[in-house]
Amino acid sequence: MTTTLDPIRPGGPFDHRRAPLLEATKRFLAADITPFCTPGHKRGHAIDAEYAEVFGAAFLNADIPMGGGLDTTHFNHGLLVQAELLGADAWGAERTYYLINGSSTGNHAFMLGTLRPGDKVIIARDIHKSLMVALIVAGVQPIYLAPELHPELAVGLGITPAAVEAALEEHPDAKLVALVSPSYCGVPSDLVGIAAVAHARGVPVYVDEAWGPHFHFHPRLPMSAMASGVDGSVGSTHKILGAVTQTAVLNLQGPLIDTKRIGTAVGMVQSTSPSAPLFVSIDASRRQMMLEGKERLEGAIALAENARRRLQAIPGIKVLDAAQLGLANYDLTKLMIDVNELGLTGFETEDLMRNRFGLQPEMSDLVSVMCIVTIGDSQASIDKLVGAFEVIGRERKGAAARSAAQRSSGEVIAPGQQAMIPRDAFFAPARAVPLAEAVGAVSAELVIPYPPGIPVLAPGDVISAEKAEYLREGVAQGMYLSGPEDHELRTIRIVDR
Ligand SMILES: Cc1ncc(COP(=O)(O)O)c(C=O)c1O
Structure with missing residues (x-):
C-alpha cells in the first residue's frame, strides 16, 4: 500500500482539510485486502451473528489494525x-x-x-x-x-x-x-x-x-x-x-x-x-x-445558555453559573443542576430522567445531576431536558434534605491526613475490616464515588469519621464506588500495621 498524497511533515504547512488516517482507511477499504493478520474475526466473518446484526457489517469491516492495516506492519508511512x-x-x-x-x-x-x-x-x-x-x-x-x-x-x-x-x-x-x-x-x-x-x-x-x-x-x-x-x-x-x-x-x-x-x-x-x-x-x-469548531461550539454554547436560563426559572432548581460562583470564566457547556430543594437526591433524579423521560445525565450525586451540552445537541434535545425538569419540578416532593457540602466534589475530597505514600500503602500487607471499625486506620485502597471519579480515600490516607460516614450514606442512597474490593463498603481494606 503506497501513500499517494504528500506526507505531512514537522513544521507544516498544515492543511486541516486533510485527515491522513481517514484517507488511509478509505484506501484500505477500496483495496480488497484479504487479511492473514489480526483481528481474528477477519473483517466480520467470524463474529457472533447477533453481535454482527446489532453492530452491522460496515462497523466490522472497518475494524482494522494500525500496523498491517492502515499502515504497514513496520509503520513505514508514519x-x-x-x-x-x-x-x-x-x-x-x-x-x-x-x-x-x-x-x-x-x-x-x-x-x-x-x-x-x-x-x-x-x-x-x-x-x-x-x-x-x-x-x-x-x-x-x-x-x-x-x-x-x-x-x-x-x-x-x-x-x-x-x-x-x-x-x-x-x-x-x-x-x-x-x-x-x-x-x-x-x-x-x-x-x-x-x-x-x-x-x-x-x-x-x-x-x-x-x-x-x-x-x-x-x-x-x-x-x-x-x-x-x-x-x-x-x-x-x-x-x-x-x-x-x-x-x-x-x-x-x-x-x-x-x-x-x-x-x-x-x-x-x-x-x-x-x-x-x-x-x-x-x-x-x-x-x-479546525474547519467548523468555532461555529459548532457557538451553537452548543447558545443551547446550553438557553437550557440554563429555562432550568433556573423552575422553582426548586438551581443551575451553577459563573456569576453564582464568582468566576470570570466557566465552561458554559456544563449544566450542574442542583435538585436538593426539590427534596430529591441526584441519584433519584437520574433514575427519573432515565426511566421516565428517556434522558441520561453524565453524573449524579447526593444533591445534583450533571448534564453536558456538546456540538451534538439540538434545540429538540434541550427542550426534552427542560420539559422533563418542568414536570419533575411540578411534582416536587418536599424541602431540601441535605447540605451542598454533600456534593461528591465538595468537602469530602479534602486531603485529610496521610500516613504513607499511595504506592507503599497499596502494596502493604492489608486486611478487610468493617467500615465502622476502620476510622483512624490507614486505607490500603482507593475509594471513589463514580462518577465523578474523584477519590474520597486514597491508599495511605487516614480514614476520618466524616469520610466514612459520607461513604456509608452515599452507598445507602445508591452511590457506585469504584476502587474498593467490597463495592458496598461493608468492609474496607486497611494497612496492617
Ligand atoms: C478529570 C478526569 N481525568 C481523567 C479522566 C479519565 O478520562 P478517560 O475516561 O478519557 O480515560 C476522567 C474521566 O472521567 C476525568 O474526569
Missing part, C-alpha cells in the same frame, strides 16, 4: 505521526500523542515519563482516579493541595497560584505541579498564574484537561492548557468533541519536560494492537474542530 502533527498544530502543542485508552493513558504516561520513584509532586486533591493510579504506578510522593471550595455551594474552585507557590516554597525539591482543570463541574484554575510560579522555579506543570478538549476552539470558553503555557495536558476528545469513546490527546510543549521519554511511556501503557477506527476518529474530530 501515518499516525502525520495525523498527530496535525493534532499538535490544532491544539497548539509542540508534540501531540493520540490515545486510544482515554485520558487515563495520558495521565499514566506523563507521570511515568516525567518522574522517578520517590519524587515529590505538588498535586491538587480533586484529581481523577487515573491520576491517583499514576501516582501509585510511578511510586511518587504526593503533596496534596485542597481545592478552594465555594463557601455555600461547596463547588471546587480549583487551586490558586498562591497555594502552588506556598507549596513550592515548602517543598523546593518538588519535580512537578499537577492538577485537574477544568474541574468536573467546569471550573478552570488560573493556569497562566500557576505556570508562572512553577516555571519561575524550573518546575513543569501538568494539567488533566480531560473535560476541556474544546477550550482551544472557542474564545468564550476558558483558555486552554496549551495556550496558558503549561507543559503537558491531556484532553478526552470522546467526552466533549465528535470522537468515539476511549479517544484522547496528550499535548506537550516546552523545555522542562522530555517529550520523547513521555512518548516512550505512551508506547508502554497503550495497547500494542490499537484499533485504527479509534485513531481515525481523533483525526476526523481534529479536522471537524
Whole structure:
C-alpha cells in the first residue's frame, strides 16, 4: 500500500482539510485486502451473528489494525505521526500523542515519563482516579493541595497560584505541579498564574484537561492548557468533541519536560494492537474542530445558555453559573443542576430522567445531576431536558434534605491526613475490616464515588469519621464506588500495621 498524497511533515504547512488516517482507511477499504493478520474475526466473518446484526457489517469491516492495516506492519508511512502533527498544530502543542485508552493513558504516561520513584509532586486533591493510579504506578510522593471550595455551594474552585507557590516554597525539591482543570463541574484554575510560579522555579506543570478538549476552539470558553503555557495536558476528545469513546490527546510543549521519554511511556501503557477506527476518529474530530469548531461550539454554547436560563426559572432548581460562583470564566457547556430543594437526591433524579423521560445525565450525586451540552445537541434535545425538569419540578416532593457540602466534589475530597505514600500503602500487607471499625486506620485502597471519579480515600490516607460516614450514606442512597474490593463498603481494606 503506497501513500499517494504528500506526507505531512514537522513544521507544516498544515492543511486541516486533510485527515491522513481517514484517507488511509478509505484506501484500505477500496483495496480488497484479504487479511492473514489480526483481528481474528477477519473483517466480520467470524463474529457472533447477533453481535454482527446489532453492530452491522460496515462497523466490522472497518475494524482494522494500525500496523498491517492502515499502515504497514513496520509503520513505514508514519501515518499516525502525520495525523498527530496535525493534532499538535490544532491544539497548539509542540508534540501531540493520540490515545486510544482515554485520558487515563495520558495521565499514566506523563507521570511515568516525567518522574522517578520517590519524587515529590505538588498535586491538587480533586484529581481523577487515573491520576491517583499514576501516582501509585510511578511510586511518587504526593503533596496534596485542597481545592478552594465555594463557601455555600461547596463547588471546587480549583487551586490558586498562591497555594502552588506556598507549596513550592515548602517543598523546593518538588519535580512537578499537577492538577485537574477544568474541574468536573467546569471550573478552570488560573493556569497562566500557576505556570508562572512553577516555571519561575524550573518546575513543569501538568494539567488533566480531560473535560476541556474544546477550550482551544472557542474564545468564550476558558483558555486552554496549551495556550496558558503549561507543559503537558491531556484532553478526552470522546467526552466533549465528535470522537468515539476511549479517544484522547496528550499535548506537550516546552523545555522542562522530555517529550520523547513521555512518548516512550505512551508506547508502554497503550495497547500494542490499537484499533485504527479509534485513531481515525481523533483525526476526523481534529479536522471537524479546525474547519467548523468555532461555529459548532457557538451553537452548543447558545443551547446550553438557553437550557440554563429555562432550568433556573423552575422553582426548586438551581443551575451553577459563573456569576453564582464568582468566576470570570466557566465552561458554559456544563449544566450542574442542583435538585436538593426539590427534596430529591441526584441519584433519584437520574433514575427519573432515565426511566421516565428517556434522558441520561453524565453524573449524579447526593444533591445534583450533571448534564453536558456538546456540538451534538439540538434545540429538540434541550427542550426534552427542560420539559422533563418542568414536570419533575411540578411534582416536587418536599424541602431540601441535605447540605451542598454533600456534593461528591465538595468537602469530602479534602486531603485529610496521610500516613504513607499511595504506592507503599497499596502494596502493604492489608486486611478487610468493617467500615465502622476502620476510622483512624490507614486505607490500603482507593475509594471513589463514580462518577465523578474523584477519590474520597486514597491508599495511605487516614480514614476520618466524616469520610466514612459520607461513604456509608452515599452507598445507602445508591452511590457506585469504584476502587474498593467490597463495592458496598461493608468492609474496607486497611494497612496492617
Ligand atoms: C478529570 C478526569 N481525568 C481523567 C479522566 C479519565 O478520562 P478517560 O475516561 O478519557 O480515560 C476522567 C474521566 O472521567 C476525568 O474526569
